[in-house]
Amino acid sequence: MKELKSDGDFGFAFNDSNFSDRILRIEITTIPFHTRIHSDPCSTISDSDTHRKRRREDAIINHNVVVEQIMNENETDIDDCVPCENQDEEIDAMVEETTSVMRVRTLHISSPILAAKSPFFYKLFSNGMRESQERHVTLTINSSEEAALMELLNFMYSNTLPNTSPPALLDVLMAADKFEVASCMRYCSRLLRNMPMTPDSALLYLHLPSSVLMADAVQPLTDAAKQYLASRYKDITKFQEEVMGLPLAGVEAILSSDDLQVPSEDAVYDFVLKWVRTQYPKVEERREVLGTRLARLIRFPYMTCRKLKKVLTCNDFEHEGASKLVLEALFFKAEAPHRQRILASESASLNRIFVERSYKYRPIKVVEFELPRQQCVVYLDLKWEECTNLFPSGRVYSQAFHLGGQGFFLSAHCNMDQQSSVHCFGLFLGMQERGSVSFAVDYEFAARSRPMEEFVSKYKGNYIFTGGKAVGYRNLFAIPWTSFMAEDSLYFINGILHLRAELTIKH
Template sequence: MKDRNLDLFDPRTAVMDPDYSPTTGRQPDFAFAFNDSNFSDRLLRIEIVADSSDQLSDSEGCQSLADWARHRKRRKEDTKNENALDITICPEEQILTCHQIDPDDVDTENQEESVVAMIEEVQSGDEAPNSEDSDWNMDSRVTKVKTLHISSPILAAKSPFFYKLFSNGMKESEQRQVTLQIHASEEAALMELLNFMYSNTLNTTSAPALLDILMAADKFEVASCMRYCSRQLRNLPMTPESALLYLELPSSVLMAEAVQPLTDAAKQFLAARYKDVSKFQEEVMNLPLAGIEAILSSDDLQVASEDAVYDLVLKWTRSHYPKLEDRHEILGSRLGRYIRFPYMSCRKLRKILVCNDFDHEFASKHVLDALFFKAEAPHRQRTQAAEGSTSASRRFVERAYKYRPIKVVEFEVPRQQCIVYLDLKREECANLFPSGRVYSQAFHLGGQGFFLSAHCNMDQQSAFHCFGLFLGMQEKGSVSFAVDYEFAARSKPTEEYISKYKGNYTFTGGKAVGYRNLFGVQWTSFMADDSPYFINGILHLRAELTIRH
């Protein structure tokens, strides 16, 4: 009877399957065949070259991910400087050197030509141990040699690298011995990788060792091992240092897709840790570009308003990019897309147009788009936000602002007047119970700053809770300012606002005016499922102010 498990390891199918992974189902365990001559058809000769004196011997010497990052940086610099350790090509035999490859130095269009894997014939055994034929190809820097029995079908099934090596149709693909040359610091990772290709598991659980194995798996195109390492690293406790290191992985490996879940987890960790930016101002200002991008991309960022996000981006960019042309580039190509311009105040949008840090064309386009968005009807804004949620910028998606965004329409004649529109979601109103309040962004009339605030109050007789709306003035002290005001709400899908209260008030010392029970009903009736005050889950409020001379 045919063994169905063997079908899973047909190189013609398994190697080409991008979803091939130990997690996609029960995979055959061939651990029993690892380095066993009874189940092998080739020999793998591993020549180990000594590292530079300042390099760690292996990943076990790295006590932390910070050590690993420094170790890897030294190794990359050492690799770039060691031209003598390039691939060695002999007249009849060639050795694959497996020192660390820097993705920045790889020509992806000619990747197959940049690494040439060669086969070495098994010697007959008649040669003298010190004969010229037996050691003519040995590098003087080789300090140790390991020989393993390998199964070409198993390795080819897990790795396109080995699949091409064993099936290239050349004479060398029929030989029995393959020689690899690696640095001593890569030995442990390579041995773990080879074992994984048989057993679908690893013996190590430390983050530095897993990262070493992940890099080795990328070099030999073992995507399933990269995904395994990525999953194991996600399960380990994360720190800001490790998260920033994981964010760099896509630019350090050739198979970036395999580490994307780890990168996404790192972004989520940083966004959650620095959710309240005001508590970590110094740390945030010292983050690298990838870190600040992870924070700015979050919808849950706790900031007063999008104006504060704009100020943060500008402050960080000026700190890290002192040259104006560099700021133009980084804001236009990277950080600018994380600013949600449609939710900025009109006063701040005007400042963008005269800010030298932004390229003029970039600033004009985004300010214009923001103004068009503000002019749209609420249902059109929600549609654009839903469409924008699938884009990279998410510029139409509203964050969890401390001060709620508003739409303001200003008039200068016949008298100075403004109409302010404030929308509150049903869940935002529900969170006000029993004594909460929510504030709007500031708006201006006659040079004075104002805001709206919604409250959950007790009525004057303290008999029940109700919904209240108030108008406040920012300035405190002896400032006196008289206005006519009107509060209205939309309680019908006809998009008509119905006036609730109107009057006049002279503000002094930053006081406020408003109504404790705007709708004249108890809180339970206001929040009921059949409440007429919420249209598609949104409460629409309007305040009209006119300066009273």
């Protein structure tokens, strides 16, 4: 049911018999109160409905949302209960418990005002039952809820809260969720969102009960909490010890970000395994958490093929699930670049598995051959913005690739041409540091060029590599940097520079 609009200030009518048509009787009991922050949210999204249903059932015993219409204060009729959640669901009848009523508070209330603010009260006052016409209405709550409920009722008249400290706002937010006062939930959420956030407060907001987390009114607050954690811990290597101690909700917020400062997606995968092994010693628990929560946040299509092979043999994953993830990643890698961009845009609003992060080492596509000679072809795409950021002396590195058992990488530079003394674009091929092995390699650099948009060879050479050595060409296109980056540049096609390196081991 949509919330009825009623934004007027009726604070003057609060608890005033002259402007009231009902008596609200609030029984303050000592029933154990468990509504505060849940430390273990639903394990999966699919569990949320079950969890919410369980919360409704627990509302009577644990959460103390015991609502009744009183015809006879000495009798409890199982038919006297009224709905307090969805329209098509009714809360179970009064649960007979041995409770201790500490005290009773009575308030004069206006049913139209409360009904206008809350579907809960709207249904309570208009359910068509004989009891709904009674003048007295009773709520049974725990003493821990008393202050929050009184502030909530006051808000429903005045649209404001006198106590805006974070703990008080959280308590009122919980009460507003229970009694379906969306305007108050938005109000509390907005105030909390505008306060300085800390790691503890952000995690607290992400661990609210599932019904609160899923409320539209609270989404801006939880989104802000996720954004705060993602921004604070975007360099997970810098805060590794702190991040390793974060709970699951915090790690999920960080891994959801496109702006992680990581060398590659391989590093994200390694971090996830390290964290889950630390937090969940039992392999069954790790498989559950990975399968339902964390695996969808690892962007497998941007992992190297070498690391993907390790996923298939990793005991922390269910084999069937791991195989599906790796197969999906390999199919993505095999797609043409324009198809990859389409898939990335389509997944941007879903799980973002095909969306590329801002990696320190740029992802590449590699095609390997063993016969007739050991050879590999490497494709590296750079965005126009990435090239712009290279000026005047920057460089960007590719992910590692392997040939003949040795690791190589490409690096693109903005450097000074030694002959013309102007800035220009350079491309280099380097061999990773690994022992003293050396061997000769033929290599060729090429780039797509307009108008044909075919790869055109730009430089050929050969080199005897040893660990840590690099070779290349300082001015790959034989033009100044300004011409290379100009709007009419021949080498940017839809804002992408397409580079290719072909390596062949000489025997």
